[in-house]
Amino acid sequence: MNAIFDALKWFGESAQWSGPDGIPHRFVEHCWYSLLAFAVTVLIALPLGLLFGHVRRGRLASVTGFAVTSSANAARALPTLGLLILAVVLTSAGDLVPILIPLVVLAVPPVLVNAYAGVQQVEPGLRDAAEGMGMTGAQVILRLEMPVALPLILLGLRTAAIQIVSTATLAAYVGLGGFGRYIVDGYARQEYDQMAGGAILVALMAVLIQALFTVLRRWAVSPGVRLQYAGA
Amino acid sequence: MTPVSPALAALAIGDDGEPLIRWDWIRRNLSDDILSALKEHLILSFTPILLGLVIALPLGIACARWRRLYGPVLAVTSVLYALPSIALFVVLVAFSGLTYTTVVVPLTLYTLSVLVPSVVDGLGSVPAHVRQSAVAMGFGELRRLVQVDLPIALPVVMAGLRVATVSNISLVSVGALIGIGGLGELFTDGLRRDFPTPLVVGIVLIITLALLSDLILLLIQRLLTPWERARATRRKNRGQSRDRDRVPAAREGETA
Amino acid sequence: MITFDGVTKRYPDGTVAVDGLDLEIQAGRITVLVGPSGCGKTTTLRMINRMVDATDGTVAVDGKDVRDVDPPALRRGIGYVIQQAGLFPHRTIVDNIATVPYLLGWDKKKARAEAHALMARVGLDPGLAKRFPAQLSGGQQQRVGVARALAADPPIMLMDEPFSAVDPIVRAGLQDEFLRLQDEVEKTIVFVTHDIDEAVKLGHRIAVFQVGGRLAQYTTPDELLSAPADDFVSDFLGGDRGIRRLRFSQELDAEQAAETSRSRGDALGQDAAGPAVADR
Numbered sequence: 001m002n003a004i005f006d007a008l009k010w011f012g013e014s015a016q017w018s019g020p021d022g023i024p025h026r027f028v029e030h031c032w033y034s035l036l037a038f039a040v041t042v043l044i045a046l047p048l049g050l051l052f053g054h055v056r057r058g059r060l061a062s063v064t065g066f067a068v069t070s071s072a073n074a075a076r077a078l079p080t081l082g083l084l085i086l087a088v089v090l091t092s093a094g095d096l097v098p099i100l101i102p103l104v105v106l107a108v109p110p111v112l113v114n115a116y117a118g119v120q121q122v123e124p125g126l127r128d129a130a131e132g133m134g135m136t137g138a139q140v141i142l143r144l145e146m147p148v149a150l151p152l153i154l155l156g157l158r159t160a161a162i163q164i165v166s167t168a169t170l171a172a173y174v175g176l177g178g179f180g181r182y183i184v185d186g187y188a189r190q191e192y193d194q195m196a197g198g199a200i201l202v203a204l205m206a207v208l209i210q211a212l213f214t215v216l217r218r219w220a221v222s223p224g225v226r227l228q229y230a231g232a
Numbered sequence: 233m234t235p236v237s238p239a240l241a242a243l244a245i246g247d248d249g250e251p252l253i254r255w256d257w258i259r260r261n262l263s264d265d266i267l268s269a270l271k272e273h274l275i276l277s278f279t280p281i282l283l284g285l286v287i288a289l290p291l292g293i294a295c296a297r298w299r300r301l302y303g304p305v306l307a308v309t310s311v312l313y314a315l316p317s318i319a320l321f322v323v324l325v326a327f328s329g330l331t332y333t334t335v336v337v338p339l340t341l342y343t344l345s346v347l348v349p350s351v352v353d354g355l356g357s358v359p360a361h362v363r364q365s366a367v368a369m370g371f372g373e374l375r376r377l378v379q380v381d382l383p384i385a386l387p388v389v390m391a392g393l394r395v396a397t398v399s400n401i402s403l404v405s406v407g408a409l410i411g412i413g414g415l416g417e418l419f420t421d422g423l424r425r426d427f428p429t430p431l432v433v434g435i436v437l438i439i440t441l442a443l444l445s446d447l448i449l450l451l452i453q454r455l456l457t458p459w460e461r462a463r464a465t466r467r468k469n470r471g472q473s474r475d476r477d478r479v480p481a482a483r484e485g486e487t488a
Numbered sequence: 489m490i491t492f493d494g495v496t497k498r499y500p501d502g503t504v505a506v507d508g509l510d511l512e513i514q515a516g517r518i519t520v521l522v523g524p525s526g527c528g529k530t531t532t533l534r535m536i537n538r539m540v541d542a543t544d545g546t547v548a549v550d551g552k553d554v555r556d557v558d559p560p561a562l563r564r565g566i567g568y569v570i571q572q573a574g575l576f577p578h579r580t581i582v583d584n585i586a587t588v589p590y591l592l593g594w595d596k597k598k599a600r601a602e603a604h605a606l607m608a609r610v611g612l613d614p615g616l617a618k619r620f621p622a623q624l625s626g627g628q629q630q631r632v633g634v635a636r637a638l639a640a641d642p643p644i645m646l647m648d649e650p651f652s653a654v655d656p657i658v659r660a661g662l663q664d665e666f667l668r669l670q671d672e673v674e675k676t677i678v679f680v681t682h683d684i685d686e687a688v689k690l691g692h693r694i695a696v697f698q699v700g701g702r703l704a705q706y707t708t709p710d711e712l713l714s715a716p717a718d719d720f721v722s723d724f725l726g727g728d729r730g731i732r733r734l735r736f737s738q739e740l741d742a743e744q745a746a747e748t749s750r751s752r753g754d755a756l757g758q759d760a761a762g763p764a765v766a767d768r
Contacts, residue, residue, distance in 0.1 A: 073446065076395065076398045076399050077402055077443055077446075078435075079402045079434065079439070081409070081413075083435065085420075085423045086428060088423070125572055125574045126577075128574060129568065129574030130576075131539060131563070132537060132539060132568035132574075132646075133587055133636075134588065144576060147578040148577060162316075166318070166319075167316075169319075170318070170406075170409075183318060183322055184409075187409065192326065195322050196322055199319035199322035200323070202319045203315050203319040203323075207315070209314070210311065210314045222577070222578035222620070224577045224578045224621060224622060225577050225578045227620055227622035228621070
């Protein structure tokens with residue numbers, strides 16, 4: 001228990017709040033890796049998920065459906081740390097790209113699967129009405145399927161964001177910055193207060209993201225959707 | 233071999249011309265390092281699964297029975313689920329030191345955060361008419377739970393169990409950062425020596441272990457719920473004829 | 489006027505949903521397509537706005553082959569009402585009604601004003617404008633569905649079992665108001681139902697379809713009732729009892745239906761129509 005108090009004391013030290021090893025700088029680093037990976041993930045996974053979910057009939061639909069669902073299972077089985085280290089060992093340390101690859105690989109499936117499932121679950125009657133009123137394919141996706149699927153889409157984005165922020169901690173292990181530095185350096189120097197401080201910071205960030213998405217959900221999801229699928 | 237792009241070549245061979253796999257390293261280290269790491273990995277990933285199952289079943293049943301309990305439980309589990317495993321490991325070192333407990337406790341919490349909602353959702357998936365007819369036939373509460381509700385909930389619970397098992401198997405490796413990581417220790421070893429072979433071995437073993445466990449659980453689920461297969465085929469046949477001429481709504485509601 | 493000329497719809501698996509259909513649908517009138525499930529009435533309706541494309545033959549609106557029109561453009565000019573309304577859950581009632589005007593690029597204000605006016609016309613309380621579909625009853629949702637189809641003032645409306653998801657009392661009310669509304673707007677309406685009572689009540693002309701996608705009879709309600717073309721049609725019209733039997737056989741598996749009719753026959757002692765259902 002004392003160790004936790006030590007960690008709290010560690011937060012109080014002025015050295016922690018300035019310079020390249022200070023919390024603000026590490027925070028910016030951590031955010032930078034995470035945002036970069038998140039942006040790439042969303043750009044890849046969201047359009048694909050929406051599109052795959054939209055195509056419901058034909059051979060293509062059965063192939064994509066299988067691919068999407070199995071990608072989720074496969075991603076869960078991938079050991080992040082191993083991928084990260086392998087990417088670094090195979091390239092050069094200190095580079096950002098080998099870190100981004102495993103982060104994105106891990107974060108794509110939850111976004112993909114949830115967008116896909118969300119769009120697929122839009123009732124056929126709604127699609128029928130939308131098409132019957134003369135919406136084009138793109139309009140059906142953007143004006144009907146995406147807003148109705150938004151709760152699930154946000155869930156996928158949240159899972160991905162949290163996964164990225166957690167995993168970005170490991171970047172320190174292969175020579176980059178971010179909050180993981182405190183954990184890795186603390187472990188190397190046997191300074192537990194620093195390790196625990198880093199752990200608390202990472203945990204706070206994850207909780208913050210969770211809160212952020214709760215707010216986002218309130219703000220972005222139509223009250224009509226929430227009413228219709230109350231409890232979902 | 234045909235020339236490939238530099239990126240692919242870099243994937244196959246490291247900067248220094250080191251091959252991705254050195255079979256003689258595997259042969260030399262198989263009996264000591266690799267097998268003992270595998271054993272540790274199995275213990276570290278399945279202990280939390282068993283503990284989680286033992287706790288999640290009664291907790292989930294209680295939450296399904298007294299819905300008011302579910303809100304707070306769900307809130308706690310979803311926050312726990314969001315916490316990075318590395319953070320939990322580090323914090324727990326203060327309490328349980330560098331022991332298996334430090335890894336097992338967080339993974340048990342993860343398992344719970346997946347399994348409790350599965351149990352509640354599974355029990356919620358029991359159709360009202362099935363439950364009512366069980367009551368009408370004179371099933372007592374406990375008997376109904378064991379003979380009606382739980383069997384129907386089984387597929388959903390098993391789905392949760394599969395997710396938790398697969399994630400646990402890959403998460404254990406993160407424990408290597410504090411020196412307790414089963415096969416994950418092959419990763420730290422590989423980084424220390426800038427040597428890809430243990431990394432590849434670790435990754436392949438973990439993925440194989442995860443997929444194998446998933447498959448075994450799936451087979452168990454199939455064996456336990458023979459009625460689900462019959463339903464799946466029927467649903468498929470229905471789906472094919474659905475678009476031709478829409479079925480009246482009342483009917484769709486009935487089968488859903 | 490909508491014309492079907494030798495129209496056939498065959499699915500890739502060989503099923504024929506509509507078989508060589510010739511049909512002229514009068515402008516400004518209500519034409520009801522009726523028949524048991526699987527008779528191709530919905531497919532016929534959906535070929536008018538190209539939700540389904542015919543395999544053979546032509547469907548023409550005012551002499552113009554629908555195949556020559558881009559589907560989205562075609563559909564924006566044709567009102568469409570379906571069972572359970574198909575309202576967008578994420579949009580308010582007024583925005584739901586204004587869907588097609590928005591698609592047509594109308595000014596937002598004008599579209600909303602039009603939507604408000606339509607709410608009154610279909611008998612909806614204007615206070616519901618800012619509500620969401622989930623907050624409305626089934627009957628109210630169906631009115632919104634009708635208002636939405638009318639929003640861009642299309643000359644043609646396609647209605648696919650629009651009132652069958654609501655209870656009989658609400659349905660009767662909706663039917664009455666629908667007839668009153670049609671007196672004002674005089675649209676060309678194609679209305680699909682499996683309920684012969686509804687067909688007789690609403691239709692100026694009724695097209696009876698039989699399984700396999702063939703048109704059994706196409707005439708006025710009067711003539712249909714007085715002179716059914718063949719056994720199938722008279723069977724389909726039946727008495728009240730016959731209709732109830734028919735719905736029965738649609739809803740239950742053949743086995744269950746047979747069992748039920750047998751037990752009813754036993755109970756009544758002399759029910760001639762009972763066994764006939766099982767045979768059919």
